[in-house]
Amino acid sequence: MEREPSDNPIVTEGLVRRFGAIEAVAGVDLSVGRGEIFGFLGPNGAGKSTMVRMLTTLLRPSAGRALVGGHDVVRDADAVRRSIGVALQDAAIDPLMTGRELLSLQAVLHGIDKTEGRRRGDELLETVGLTGAAGRRVGTYSGGMKRRLDLALALVHKPNILFLDEPTTGLDPNSRIALWDEVRVLNTHSGATVFLTTQYMEEADQLAGRIAIIDDGRIVAEGTPAELKSRVGDPTLRVVLQSDQDAVSAEAALLRLGEPVADSPGHVSIRLAGGASRVAAAARALEDAGIQIEGLELRSPTLDDVFHIATGRRLEGTAAEDAEPEEAESSAP
Amino acid sequence: MRQYAALSRRAVVNLLRQPTSVVPSLLFPLLFLALTSSAFDRSTALPGFPQVESFLQFVVATTIVQGALFGSIAAGSDMATDIEDGFFDRLVASPVARTSILVGRVMGSMVFGFMQAWLFFGITSLFGLNVRSGIIGMAAISLVSALLAGGIGAVSVAFALRTGSAEAVRGAFPLLFSFLFLSSAFFPRDLMNGWFKSVASLNPLSYMIEGLRSQVITGLDAGGLAAAAGVAFGILVVGTSAAGLALSRRLTANF
Numbered sequence: 001m002e003r004e005p006s007d008n009p010i011v012t013e014g015l016v017r018r019f020g021a022i023e024a025v026a027g028v029d030l031s032v033g034r035g036e037i038f039g040f041l042g043p044n045g046a047g048k049s050t051m052v053r054m055l056t057t058l059l060r061p062s063a064g065r066a067l068v069g070g071h072d073v074v075r076d077a078d079a080v081r082r083s084i085g086v087a088l089q090d091a092a093i094d095p096l097m098t099g100r101e102l103l104s105l106q107a108v109l110h111g112i113d114k115t116e117g118r119r120r121g122d123e124l125l126e127t128v129g130l131t132g133a134a135g136r137r138v139g140t141y142s143g144g145m146k147r148r149l150d151l152a153l154a155l156v157h158k159p160n161i162l163f164l165d166e167p168t169t170g171l172d173p174n175s176r177i178a179l180w181d182e183v184r185v186l187n188t189h190s191g192a193t194v195f196l197t198t199q200y201m202e203e204a205d206q207l208a209g210r211i212a213i214i215d216d217g218r219i220v221a222e223g224t225p226a227e228l229k230s231r232v233g234d235p236t237l238r239v240v241l242q243s244d245q246d247a248v249s250a251e252a253a254l255l256r257l258g259e260p261v262a263d264s265p266g267h268v269s270i271r272l273a274g275g276a277s278r279v280a281a282a283a284r285a286l287e288d289a290g291i292q293i294e295g296l297e298l299r300s301p302t303l304d305d306v307f308h309i310a311t312g313r314r315l316e317g318t319a320a321e322d323a324e325p326e327e328a329e330s331s332a333p
Numbered sequence: 334m335r336q337y338a339a340l341s342r343r344a345v346v347n348l349l350r351q352p353t354s355v356v357p358s359l360l361f362p363l364l365f366l367a368l369t370s371s372a373f374d375r376s377t378a379l380p381g382f383p384q385v386e387s388f389l390q391f392v393v394a395t396t397i398v399q400g401a402l403f404g405s406i407a408a409g410s411d412m413a414t415d416i417e418d419g420f421f422d423r424l425v426a427s428p429v430a431r432t433s434i435l436v437g438r439v440m441g442s443m444v445f446g447f448m449q450a451w452l453f454f455g456i457t458s459l460f461g462l463n464v465r466s467g468i469i470g471m472a473a474i475s476l477v478s479a480l481l482a483g484g485i486g487a488v489s490v491a492f493a494l495r496t497g498s499a500e501a502v503r504g505a506f507p508l509l510f511s512f513l514f515l516s517s518a519f520f521p522r523d524l525m526n527g528w529f530k531s532v533a534s535l536n537p538l539s540y541m542i543e544g545l546r547s548q549v550i551t552g553l554d555a556g557g558l559a560a561a562a563g564v565a566f567g568i569l570v571v572g573t574s575a576a577g578l579a580l581s582r583r584l585t586a587n588f
């Protein structure tokens with residue numbers, strides 16, 4: 001920690017939350033700097049929401065402490081509430097009210113006067129692109145519109161610190177990217193600190209300046225996306241075999257080029273020592289061994305690899321949804 | 334203060350925009366009114382029955398109380414829905430006064446009870462209802478109806494805060510119905526006997542309904558009004574205390 005801890009908008013020390021025998025958050029030390037977009041990445045059940053609920057005064061820590069905006073979340077809960085904006089994962093938005101009504105209600109709850117509340121509401125509707133739908137009941141909104149309204153609601157009182165719990169889960173790729181843009185704009189314009197949880201490595205990668213990866217209530221890795229990925233080191237070379245029977249000999253042929261990585265049947269992966277410049281050597285090694293291949297993919301390290309190295313498992317959901325190779329060098333047969 | 338007003342307004346808006354929750358609570362008492370006033374009209378001639386122009390005049394106070402009882406369950410079920418949906422968390426995470434979460438619902442219920450009483454007066458006057466105490470009496474009855482709606486609303490909110498389930502809150506409906514039925518809601522106590530009479534005499538709703546009824550059938554009656562308002566206020570005090578306790582329990586349970 002470079003800065004004085006009290007300077008940082010979010011600081012936790014040994015934060016723990018138990019539910020009976022379960023330790024949902026098992027001793028987390030964090031420090032988020034002013035103006036940062038901090039990504040809290042983890043699979044289902046990792047403890048992300050529990051963490052957010054403690055930091056937003058909805059849940060009392062079982063042990064440790066947390067300061068948000070310099071205020072203790074337990075002893076000074078009201079001061080914390082005044083300085084934060086929150087978009088919770090499961091917080092439905094009252095379907096019977098219109099977007100504009102909810103915004104003015106939220107303004108009142110934060111003690112903003114009527115005219116200012118209305119002005120602020122209109123401004124935010126514009127920002128999140130909901131001006132046209134402002135007079136409609138929220139029950140008629142799409143998932144993406146609800147999330148955008150949720151974001152606007154969290155911003156009514158111009159909080160310095162913003163908590164977003166899985167803001168894009170369930171959104172289609174376009175809406176997801178649109179929401180990323182809004183978060184970015186907001187962060188640059190208002191300088192608000194953003195604490196964002198996600199189970200999508202791509203989201204953390206794209207949006208967050210710094211990331212903590214949480215698994216089973218513990219932080220297993222922390223740093224900028226680039227740092228974390230560079231710790232993985234070499235890119236992964238993935239060979240798609242014509243026949244799974246060649247798997248063992250393919251692995252043997254590639255052994256001197258890099259360490260094997262577990263992969264599905266019909267595929268062999270290694271961490272290619274020396275990176276892209278060694279792809280040709282790998283192809284030659286396979287040819288020399290007489291192995292027929294369907295294709296070759298070179299993939300730069302991802303946060304999923306970081307997670308894999310730290311936990312031995314893959315991020316749930318991301319493997320299925322986001323695992324398209326980012327820098328593929330595919331050669332079709 | 335504006336927070337209380339805004340949350341009360343939301344509670345009313347909640348009610349008005351959910352016809353499925355309000356309409357039955359309006360129609361059911363009216364249906365009962367129609368049924369009883371046509372079926373029991375002759376009973377008004379029984380010896381011991383109070384002097385009334387019609388059974389409608391006798392029973393309209395019951396209709397208003399019934400409407401306030403049933404309509405107020407919505408305060409609790411809406412609160413429970415807030416808890417289920419997470420809107421409750423949204424409120425708790427904001428710096429809003431904790432009491433306004435509760436007071437908003439209770440006030441919303443009171444507004445509902447007040448307006449509903451006037452609606453019932455409006456409809457029944459089309460069928461020839463004559464309220465002896467006139468507009469002042471109707472206003473007084475509406476205010477008591479508001480108090481009662483607030484009280485039952487608070488009780489159902491307390492229940493919602495305890496259980497966190499809208500289903501459970503709506504499950505209390507038969508209980509309220511029995512509570513009403515085991516009183517002098519549909520028959521004068523003088524015409525009852527046996528255990529039914531004893532139970533009805535123990536039921537505070539009897540005194541409330543009789544107090545309101547006397548405004549309708551005999552004219553302005555301060556004693557009856559005080560009894561009715563007293564019962565309603567008692568329920569409000571008990572309900573609000575229970576709800577306050579349930580709220581702080583819920584807030585500290587997690588927190």
Ligand SMILES: Nc1ncnc2c1ncn2[C@@H]1O[C@H](COP(=O)(O)OP(=O)(O)OP(=O)(O)O)[C@@H](O)[C@H]1O
Nearest residue numbers: 019022024042043044045046047048049050051199
């Ligand atoms: N109120 C609760 N009572 C009991 N256990 C809970 C409670 N809330 C969370 N847990 C448990 O704590 C663990 C962490 O849950 P949490 O909701 O924080 O995970 P998450 O990372 O937000 O997951 P997701 O991505 O699915 O939202 C889980 O094992 C969960 O079952």
Ligand SMILES: [Mg+2]
Nearest residue numbers: 048049050089
């Ligand atoms: Mg979660």
